[in-house]
Amino acid sequence: MEKKINRRGFLRTLPFFPAAIVEEITEAKEDTESYEKVYIKPPYVVEETDFSKCTQCEGYCVTACEENIIHRSEEGFPHVIFSSNGCTFCEKCAENCPEEVLSIVKGKKKIDINIRIETNRCVAWxxxxxxxxxxxxxxxAIKFEGLFNPxxxxxxxxxxxxxxxxxxxGAIEVGVHNGECDV
Known part of the structure; x- marks a missing residue:
């Protein structure tokens, strides 16, 4: 059986990470976990789409996603979670959407998020x-100033x-454009 290691455990295995830095960085992350949950819309979302159509769907975009990053909210809306992988923009989610909520032709090949590096947690910073x-x-899309400061x-x-x-x-934080949090 394969054992998964969490981020704190991973950092502790690295010989060049002092334990104090690991604790300081992970404690900062734990403080921010109480924020309101942000739902990130999948790629190929058609602007001004009616997500209520998704509640009647069987979740074809979820099962089609090879990276397993598309999930359904409690209300049945599709959203992306980047905890273990990222999006390759393979188009399978849009190809399998019967309601055209996701569309290769009408939607954007981009995931609309605001992304930033939390410098207090980032080990490079x-x-x-x-x-x-x-x-x-x-x-x-990520550049470094020398060896540090991404x-x-x-x-x-x-x-x-x-x-x-x-x-x-977990130093990279995600928000959504235009202050919208829900799909």
Whole structure:
């Protein structure tokens, strides 16, 4: 049986992370977990769509998602969770949407999120070399000032979420555009 390790456990296994930094970083993350839940709309969402159609659907976008990042809220609306993976924009979710809530032709090939690096939690901002967020970014949307201080270039970011799932300390925070939290 494969044993999963949490982020704190992962950091403790690394010889170059002092225990005090691990505790400080993970404590900061735990403080922010009480914020209101944000639902992130999947890619290919048609603007001004009626998500009530999703409540009658069998969740075809969820089962079609090869990365297993599309989930359904309690109300039945599709939303994305980047805890273990990111979006490859494979189009399968939109191809399998019978209600055209998701559409390759009418929707945007982008996930509309505001993304930022919480500098207090980021190990690179705390002077420890880490490129965990930059390495999986296919769009070169993360740049470093030297070896430290990563910055997200928002006009290059597609919202794919690979940097979020790759960050060992959860320093990449997500919000949605226009202040909208619900789908």
């Amino acid at each position: 705390n002077r420890t070399m880490c490129f965990s967020c930059k390495e999986p970014c296919l769009y070169d 910055q997200i270039i928002l006009d290059r970011c597609t919202g794919c979420g690979f940097c979020i799932s790759a960050c060992p300390v």
